[in-house]
Amino acid sequence: xxxxxxxxxxxxxxxxxxxxxxxxxxxxxxxxxxxxxxxxxxxxxxxxxxxxxxxxxxxxxxxxxxxxxxxxxxxxxxxxxxxxxxxxxxxxxxxxxxxxxxxxxxxxxxxxxxxxxxxxxxxxxxxxxxxxxxxxxxxx
Numbered sequence: 001x002x003x004x005x006x007x008x009x010x011x012x013x014x015x016x017x018x019x020x021x022x023x024x025x026x027x028x029x030x031x032x033x034x035x036x037x038x039x040x041x042x043x044x045x046x047x048x049x050x051x052x053x054x055x056x057x058x059x060x061x062x063x064x065x066x067x068x069x070x071x072x073x074x075x076x077x078x079x080x081x082x083x084x085x086x087x088x089x090x091x092x093x094x095x096x097x098x099x100x101x102x103x104x105x106x107x108x109x110x111x112x113x114x115x116x117x118x119x120x121x122x123x124x125x126x127x128x129x130x131x132x133x134x135x136x137x138x139x140x
Contacts, residue, residue, distance in 0.1 A: 002022050002025050002026055003022065003052050003055050003056075005025070006018040006019070006021050006022040006025070011048070011049070012051070012052075013047055013048055013049035013050055013051050014049050014050040014055060015048070015049045016036060016040055016049070018049065018050075019031075019036060019039065019040070019049075019050055019055075020036060022055070026059060026062075027062065027066070039058060042054075069129070072128070072129050072132050073125070075128075075132075076125050076128050076129075078095075079091050079092070079094075079095045079128075081094070085124070085125070086122035086123060086124050086125075087122065087123040087128065088121065088122060088123075089108075089109065089112050089121070091123075092108055092111070092112045092123070093105065093108055096108045096111075114131070115127050115128065115130075115131040117130065
């Protein structure tokens with residue numbers, strides 16, 4: 001298990017450096033100082049580091065976020081039939097004809113304009129992801 005591998009001294013908790021190593025092992029990237037600060041500040045001040053339970057909660061949340069982002073990427077790629085890395089209004093119309101054929105074209109245009117945050121006529125993955133996340137927050 002990663003927790004045990006990173007707790008080399010068998011302290012029963014992960015220090016700041018141990019946590020960074022664990023993130024690299026599990027997710028393949030070095031966490032930013034801001035991310036580590038955020039995680040470490042949420043730890044009970046009576047402990048010297050992150051206990052197994054807290055570590056597992058963080059890993060679970062990161063895995064869920066990663067899974068959600070992969071799903072969003074999959075949807076975006078399905079709409080991006082020409083593999084350009086962005087969606088045009090035509091891509092949107094085609095996609096909406098498949099998933100909501102009775103939706104008026106005017107509504108599709110309004111959605112496209114809303115999602116195309118920088119009004120460049122292209123919906124980037126970042127725009128697309130933002131729109132879906134915004135929709136998720138509104139639904140909660």
